[in-house]
Amino acid sequence: MTVRTLIKVPKTARRGEVIEISTIIGHPMESGFRPGADGQRLARNIIQRFSCHYNEELVFSAELSAAIAANPLVAFHTVATASGTLRFTWEGDQGFRHSESVAISVA
Numbered sequence: 001m002t003v004r005t006l007i008k009v010p011k012t013a014r015r016g017e018v019i020e021i022s023t024i025i026g027h028p029m030e031s032g033f034r035p036g037a038d039g040q041r042l043a044r045n046i047i048q049r050f051s052c053h054y055n056e057e058l059v060f061s062a063e064l065s066a067a068i069a070a071n072p073l074v075a076f077h078t079v080a081t082a083s084g085t086l087r088f089t090w091e092g093d094q095g096f097r098h099s100e101s102v103a104i105s106v107a
Contacts, residue, residue: 003027003098007088012105013080021052021060022075025090025098029070047092050074055084080106 004026013019025047032044046068051061059078083106089099 005088005098005100007100007102009086009102009104010080011103012107015080015082015106017080018077019080019104020075020077021086022073023050023088024071024073026071027090027092027096029068029072031066033066043094045093045096047072047090047096049089049091051089052076052078053087053089054078055082056087080104082106 006024008020008022010019027047028045029047030042030045032041032046034042036042044066046066047064049061049063050072052059060076062074064072083104085101085103087099087101089097091097
């Protein structure tokens with residue numbers, strides 16, 4: 001399965017500055033309630049968890065449910081503390097797991 005993400009993080013920030021982070025992931029979401037061509041319900045396939053680690057420290061996480069939109073947008077704020085890496089992880093049904101990292105420079 002090909003996964004597409006769009007991650008918006010400032011490349012630079014001042015130490016102590018509150019920064020906005022937003023992510024979108026393209027994922028073949030399925031609620032588990034819709035019938036397939038054979039009349040049987042299609043298996044649920046949603047993203048259940050999202051997390052963001054900043055230099056290996058968890059700064060944001062969310063538990064998602066069947067009501068989540070396809071290609072979910074997750075936006076949040078954190079404080080720029082040091083230069084390093086933001087690692088984003090999405091986990092879901094059917095063993096789905098995808099991670100991406102983005103660097104940030106803090107002065």
